[in-house]
Amino acid sequence: xxxxxxxxxxxxxxxxxxxxxxxxxxxxxxxxxxxxxxxxxxxxxxxxxxxxxxxxxxxxxxxxxxxxxxxxxxxxxxxxxxxxxxxxxxxxxxxxxxxxxxxxxxxxxxxxxxxxxxxxxxxxxxxxxxxxxx
Amino acid sequence: xxxxxxxxxxxxxxxxxxxxxxxxxxxxxxxxxxxxxxxxxxxxxxxxxxxxxxxxxxxxxxxxxxxxxxxxxxxxxxxxxxxxxxxxxxxxxxxxxxxxxxxxxxxxxxxxxxxxxxxxxxxxxxxxxxxxxxxxxxxxxxxxxxxxxxxxxxxxxxxxxxxxxxxxxxxxxxxxxxxxxxxxxxxxxxxxxxxxxxxxxxxxxxxxx
Numbered sequence: 001x002x003x004x005x006x007x008x009x010x011x012x013x014x015x016x017x018x019x020x021x022x023x024x025x026x027x028x029x030x031x032x033x034x035x036x037x038x039x040x041x042x043x044x045x046x047x048x049x050x051x052x053x054x055x056x057x058x059x060x061x062x063x064x065x066x067x068x069x070x071x072x073x074x075x076x077x078x079x080x081x082x083x084x085x086x087x088x089x090x091x092x093x094x095x096x097x098x099x100x101x102x103x104x105x106x107x108x109x110x111x112x113x114x115x116x117x118x119x120x121x122x123x124x125x126x127x128x129x130x131x132x133x134x
Numbered sequence: 135x136x137x138x139x140x141x142x143x144x145x146x147x148x149x150x151x152x153x154x155x156x157x158x159x160x161x162x163x164x165x166x167x168x169x170x171x172x173x174x175x176x177x178x179x180x181x182x183x184x185x186x187x188x189x190x191x192x193x194x195x196x197x198x199x200x201x202x203x204x205x206x207x208x209x210x211x212x213x214x215x216x217x218x219x220x221x222x223x224x225x226x227x228x229x230x231x232x233x234x235x236x237x238x239x240x241x242x243x244x245x246x247x248x249x250x251x252x253x254x255x256x257x258x259x260x261x262x263x264x265x266x267x268x269x270x271x272x273x274x275x276x277x278x279x280x281x282x283x284x285x286x287x288x289x290x291x292x293x294x295x296x297x298x299x300x301x302x303x304x305x306x307x308x309x310x311x312x313x314x315x316x317x318x319x320x321x322x323x324x325x326x327x328x329x330x331x332x333x334x335x336x337x338x339x340x341x342x343x
Contacts, residue, residue, distance in 0.1 A: 043171070
């Protein structure tokens with residue numbers, strides 16, 4: 001299989017949209033799981049949703065957690081701390097920009113790169129040139 | 135009198151009631167410099183806490199009650215205050231595990247553990263316009279009151295006073311943590327909602343006495 005991705009956002013629709021966009025690049029080769037909004041679908045973050053997404057995205061090769069802002073960081077950290085040690089060792093929290101990071105991480109994961117490489121590529125997305133010029 | 139399970143429950147009920155009453159006020163404070171959800175989130179969290187404790191019955195172990203509060207807040211609040219207050223109550227619960235009656239020294243241990251938990255979780259210090267600006271002087275005031283030989287009632291009153299003073303002192307501060315930090319200079323001249331809810335929680339404890 002491949003490294004999986006978890007997309008954590010305050011907005012359920014934003015998380016699902018980022019997962020959709022990144023998934024378009026990899027056509028099902030990479031598990032990309034959205035964990036957006038609270039349990040009732042309002043704006044916010046849910047520890048349980050993130051924990052379930054970590055479970056669903058992990059096929060044994062590891063998971064990269066991408067986050068939007070604010071409490072997403074703390075909720076992702078708490079989800080990591082709650083994992084048993086052997087699973088925690090194969091999950092990394094990324095501070096990459098959410099959209100660009102998810103897209104390049106998905107592509108990197110789809111060619112079979114390991115977790116460290118997928119994380120490094122996602123982090124590099126912060127320097128991506130959008131071709132605006134100037 | 136030491137704080138037993140019933141007294142702890144009565145305090146939490148008072149906290150839940152006040153956060154419910156003040157939910158619009160807290161949300162208004164948050165609307166000015168954040169994402170306008172603090173009152174709603176805190177009310178939802180503490181409503182869930184009371185529902186859980188009433189459904190399951192509060193154990194005699196006060197530390198276990200605090201851990202239940204923390205775990206419930208983490209999973210129901212939905213905003214940054216969930217992991218922050220959740221960690222505070224979880225750490226206090228760990229510090230007081232197995233205790234069925236809290237003496238003033240125990241309360242001090244719990245307060246210190248809660249403050250350290252919030253600082254570690256939020257990677258924040260005093261002066262950044264957060265709940266720490268209310269909590270840190272409050273915890274110091276409790277310790278100072280005990281050291282001066284004051285009883286629990288006087289110590290908790292001093293704690294709540296210090297929390298409210300710290301809360302008001304957040305008004306001129308520039309926010310460098312949390313959603314308010316995105317506003318930069320525009321975060322000044324507003325009272326921090328997290329510091330406000332922290333002061334309410336501690337005032338509820340003083341009013342129990």
